[in-house]
Amino acid sequence: VDELTYVSRLKAEHIRLPPRSHVVEAGSNGGILYTLYSGWAFRYKSLPGGRRQVLDFLLPGDLIGLQSPMTGTVRHGVCTMTDAEICALRAQPFRGVFAEQPALAAGLVATLLLDEERADTRLVLLGRQRATQRLAYLLLETHARLLERDLADEDSAEFPLTYDILSDALGLSRAQFARSRVELRQRGLASLENGQLRLLDRQTMQSFSGYEELAPSHRRAIL
Amino acid sequence: VDELTYVSRLKAEHIRLPPRSHVVEAGSNGGILYTLYSGWAFRYKSLPGGRRQVLDFLLPGDLIGLQSPMTGTVRHGVCTMTDAEICALRAQPFRGVFAEQPALAAGLVATLLLDEERADTRLVLLGRQRATQRLAYLLLETHARLLERDLADEDSAEFPLTYDILSDALGLSRAQFARSRVELRQRGLASLENGQLRLLDRQTMQSFSGYEELAPSHRRAIL
DNA sequence: CGGCTTCTTGATCAAGGTCAACCTTTGTGG
DNA sequence: CCACAAAGGTTGACCTTGATCAAGAAGCCG
Numbered sequence: 001v002d003e004l005t006y007v008s009r010l011k012a013e014h015i016r017l018p019p020r021s022h023v024v025e026a027g028s029n030g031g032i033l034y035t036l037y038s039g040w041a042f043r044y045k046s047l048p049g050g051r052r053q054v055l056d057f058l059l060p061g062d063l064i065g066l067q068s069p070m071t072g073t074v075r076h077g078v079c080t081m082t083d084a085e086i087c088a089l090r091a092q093p094f095r096g097v098f099a100e101q102p103a104l105a106a107g108l109v110a111t112l113l114l115d116e117e118r119a120d121t122r123l124v125l126l127g128r129q130r131a132t133q134r135l136a137y138l139l140l141e142t143h144a145r146l147l148e149r150d151l152a153d154e155d156s157a158e159f160p161l162t163y164d165i166l167s168d169a170l171g172l173s174r175a176q177f178a179r180s181r182v183e184l185r186q187r188g189l190a191s192l193e194n195g196q197l198r199l200l201d202r203q204t205m206q207s208f209s210g211y212e213e214l215a216p217s218h219r220r221a222i223l
Numbered sequence: 224v225d226e227l228t229y230v231s232r233l234k235a236e237h238i239r240l241p242p243r244s245h246v247v248e249a250g251s252n253g254g255i256l257y258t259l260y261s262g263w264a265f266r267y268k269s270l271p272g273g274r275r276q277v278l279d280f281l282l283p284g285d286l287i288g289l290q291s292p293m294t295g296t297v298r299h300g301v302c303t304m305t306d307a308e309i310c311a312l313r314a315q316p317f318r319g320v321f322a323e324q325p326a327l328a329a330g331l332v333a334t335l336l337l338d339e340e341r342a343d344t345r346l347v348l349l350g351r352q353r354a355t356q357r358l359a360y361l362l363l364e365t366h367a368r369l370l371e372r373d374l375a376d377e378d379s380a381e382f383p384l385t386y387d388i389l390s391d392a393l394g395l396s397r398a399q400f401a402r403s404r405v406e407l408r409q410r411g412l413a414s415l416e417n418g419q420l421r422l423l424d425r426q427t428m429q430s431f432s433g434y435e436e437l438a439p440s441h442r443r444a445i446l
Numbered sequence: 447c448g449g450c451t452t453c454t455t456g457a458t459c460a461a462g463g464t465c466a467a468c469c470t471t472t473g474t475g476g
Numbered sequence: 477c478c479a480c481a482a483a484g485g486t487t488g489a490c491c492t493t494g495a496t497c498a499a500g501a502a503g504c505c506g
Binding site: 043045047048051052055066067070071075076095098099102103105106108110112113114115116117119120121122123124126127168170171210212 | 338339347
């Protein structure tokens, strides 16, 4: 059985969701697993007092809730930001991947390692960079991820994120986020308006934020 | 071939290292892979201006440099903090794990997901918690990891970290770290002296820092 | 036309960074 | 055995960043 056929057999359901749908709740353990087919979503953790940290943005092709079948629980929430389509994969047969599709399993590990790399740079961002640099970096990184998926132009992209979500991703207050956004614009680096990201001076922006280009990740569209 | 035998065949070398040995440098791509056999190490990224972010602590049993064989490059450094022993695994045959030991591969994925979970909580820490809470959380988490490996007592442990490393892990300056350490002591939560961690009031400390117990991770000693 | 939610902006204030001095240890060579 | 150096740790004074709070503008429904 080839990989494509194999994966398509795992598919249980195709679901359409409006924005702000909670796909996964922290603490759930249903063992279900999804892939994001179209649209944007984000992973987050909530804290007492309405505080929240956005952990990562999910783009088409990303897996949602892999923890569930593999470790038993998901400890974060996942929520859509736009209209989205997700595929539910049946968890039970999914575990067979390891025995039956070793190349897929290896690809899965490679993907997880790239995610880890992204988490690492996010830690550097929150631990050691100033507000505006954080924003610049996040925009560059996200734009690069969109490019990989042909969801962006060379220097602009649809960017349907509310500023609340962005500030929670950057560990900033909404107010400080707004100021950083203005600063980025004034330095002529990038603009963010009406859901449109525009990179005005990528070169300067990269050195400003300490952005490191990642290897183009050989993304497997499958899974 | 059973798992233990299989893994032992991968083993190429057993190496002893003094403290402050750089096991892996950011950007290297030798394809070598290690396991930490004994001692402590840490993963980090350096920034221009001598700044640094410590990403994670590595404890006995952890893999070092899995990126190398799987994605081609390692983007972080790894450095020992104590005397340490590491096993080098040959990368070429290691890739055979997926075809030949599916259960091991699945375990590997589960481990990576638990690491990701830890990275997530670290992001919450740096993005949304105050200095003293960060410290409290990190101490609780690390103590739990030591307990899993039988390297700690119920409420104390060897803790051979310089304060420099701890502050770089918490995204704090050394001065602020020192103040937080004093505050923890004064609140009667924990003390950290002469390389000894002592948890004085775990209950209060957990609610103070927002610590969530993780499922006891079914660690596989292998790999 | 309200009444949401999102965004913007300003005033104030606290957390934590920076810098610098000083104090311990620990180690080393004379 | 001592003098000195180097590394790690402690503390205080001062200043910057960014949080908090609050008030207002701007869309966007129903």
